[in-house]
Amino acid sequence: MTRVVDGETIILDDGKAVRLIGALAPRARDANAAAGGWPPELDTIKALSDLVLAKKIKLAFAGRRTDRYGRTLAHVFLADRGQQDWVQGTLLANGYARAYGLPDSFACARELLAHEAEAQRKRLGLWSNGVYRTFPADHASELMKLRGKYVRVTGKVVSVGRTKSATYLNFSNDWQSDFTVRIGKKVLAANVTFDHSLDSLTGKTVVLRGWIERRNGPMIDIADPSQIDVPEAPDAPANVSERNSISPNPIQPVRLPADPI
Template sequence: MRPTKPSASGRRSFSILPPLAVVALCLFFAPRARALSPAPETGACSLENAAPATVALVDEDLDLLIDDGRRAALTGLEFPPPPAQGAPERRAAAHKRLSEWLTGKDIFLGAFSGAADRWGRIPARVFAAKGEGAQAPLVSVGAALLEEGLARFRPDPPAAPCAKAYLAAEAPARETLRGLWSDPEMRPVDAGAKGSGAALLQRKGMVIVEGKIHGLGQSAGAIYLNFSQKRIEDFSVVISRRDLSILAASGIEPPRLIGRRARVRGLIETGFGPRMAISTPAEIEILDATP
């Protein structure tokens, strides 16, 4: 059975309701609800414009194979690396969770883009029933995985509308070292710690860095946020001047960040010391209150 469009309460109904006794039994044995809220009906990262679909399989890349032949990627999530790169247990846990939850199940699929990526995948947000029974609310699958510590938020440009919701979902797992956050390699790097600059030069893949912004540097084409007085040896963030207006629209203005603490996500560039280029608000969080 495919679900109909959900009501304003975030619950969905079916064209054929199960017998009352079955509904009661399903609700009685449903897992205890977590803090995750039902998916919003409207807004940038909501059920709006999401369409019913059925998941045929969750593949080894943790993409969703839809029964009509499409392939959907849970955009905005970074899963543990494949077994060949280490951490096979964490990768297997994420695959198991997705497979048990979604395989053969009806979902709502919201495409972030009308075009598939270079691997033929639809960048998507996905919503599915949390629990059993006709009254089970629809929740964001991405937010649920982040809350459970099975993935980290990755600032993919198509997922920018979900950045605020995904970061809020990730926070409890990150702060309590739940799931993949129990691995020191997955936690934020303290830019102020001794030797952090040299350590960052060895990092591969997406890295999360936290620290106080000590000063600003400038060149003809970029602004530099320096997280230390040692500008060449230690960590800095590079912002192209052409991206300044995009960041300013979200209240991120480099001159106002001096003395503030920030958390950034991205790849480490090693040509001129450990640097990270950012271009969107989803890649930087300001961690303290406005002075």
Template sequence: MTECEEASSRPATHGLKLERNATSPGNVTRSLILIAAALLVLASRDALAAPCQFESQGEGRVTAIIDGRSVRLDDGREVRLSGIEPTATTKQALASLLVGRDVTLRSADDTPDRYGRQGGLVFIGESDTPVQAKLLAQGEAIVSAEIADKDCAAALMSSEAEARRQKKGNWADLSAIKNAESPDDILAGIGRFVVVEGKVLSVRQAGAMTYLNFGRNWTRGFAVTISRRALPAFENAGVAIKSLENRRIRVRGWVEGNTGPRIDVLRAGQVELLSANEPTGVRP
């Protein structure tokens, strides 16, 4: 047999060995690990993605501060900052942050309000943190609880909570959070957006309205009212209204009422459950 014939008659073991190596258990395991790692990286990126990144509704340069939550852009548009209620210092803080700055407006809806203002979250330049969060972190604004997106709402609330803990800005004032046991103090703020803390003594149903009573005297004590149409929002949030009885809560909203102060709750985000260990924000 010639050398060529001998070579051609040998089994093609070399090529088979390479194929086996490519599909060997060790290589398959390494491939699966790499795939899993890639998926983990992608999942981590999604998990760490900045909240409040809604669809862009346009850009512009801020030329003027209209009031504590409204600005004017160089194209004439008026923008209302969603998600916050202003304090006495918000307008000045906005002027320091925004006048002459290029901003991007982001929101889930570009429908203007009844005053023709376009609402949304405002971002400076390439920042992924909304101006609202910066104001809240400085104690220069209060969360309004109007943002429906859970992650974004939680981020804004977290910024406010940190400012409260550090007693920054508005929260340096001991009366910034009202005591539910002082109804006259709350009633003095009628027509204003306030934050109240206290223990719910009873939950009562009257027609289409549910009352969270904080005082024994229902006509003069502070109470929270929740209409029937607002109840599904609490159910979706996993909160049974009756379970709020004998619980400490923090509630925010506009003060109404004549003999006794009331806050009408329209959104579940206006009510926060307070743990037994959470420091109270009310004044002594």
């Protein structure tokens, strides 16, 4: 490992750029701050540097291998001292990143969300910063200001609408201007049980995650079922992986996922 570019990109000895899929690092643009001056971003870069610089690593792949910039998409594991600490899990469990995925690249989503939930519960790292709070679905004007940003939104589903191309979760009766969630037919076809469960969401409070787009009002386009969480649902995120009880580093390392990639 030769260099850390930012909180989610590393450069290997052979010059290959690797993007840590599944762990979204804070960026100055999250808070409309000046580049290079956003403390959560700097904290994550330091944490990642402490974890991987001058260390041997292993890469694991599932789904897409590259992003649109040609970077390798991988889960990264430290291979030093006979251990295989999971870098993404470690960043999430310590509040240095948020769980996310890209289309065709949501491997270990449940594990990633479980580690994020642990940090959120303890208000670690970025979870003590109001910029990363969960936004109410009924504040459409506030959500519209977040266009292009990755956020968490919570609200009660007023209705579920279906068309030939997609299913929509509506959070008010004015679906043309208020917050909406869209799930395209490709996602529905690949997740039949999830598709069948959507009609039962009417009247339930859910938590969504994704990038805010503008489709009439603010909207999140769902690429994977893991982007929708029903807090009272019995199918909760997986338990976090086993963690070291003692570490000389203040960053608590996380071991391999329970379900290997």
